[in-house]
Amino acid sequence: MKKFVQIFKDDNDWNEKTIIGFLSFAVMVIVMLADVVSGACGKDLVINEFTYNSFVIVSLGAFGIAGIEKFAKK
Secondary structure, three states: OHHHHHOOOOOOOOOHHHHHHHHHHHHHHHHHHHHHHHHHOOOOOOOOHHHHHHHHHHHHHHHHHHHHHHHOOO
């Protein structure tokens, strides 16, 4: 529990933006795999375009900010 609380401090070893970006990307991959599997079974998986685009924006935004922070020195 002590290590979990340390994630939210300003001086930790975790890059929260990268974690959020990875989780968002993982959700997109899982949904696309589910779409492929349901398509192979003959069923149509209905995905709201707004929801999927939101995950794309979160992934790109999180990875973009993390990348800029990595190369732009404070």
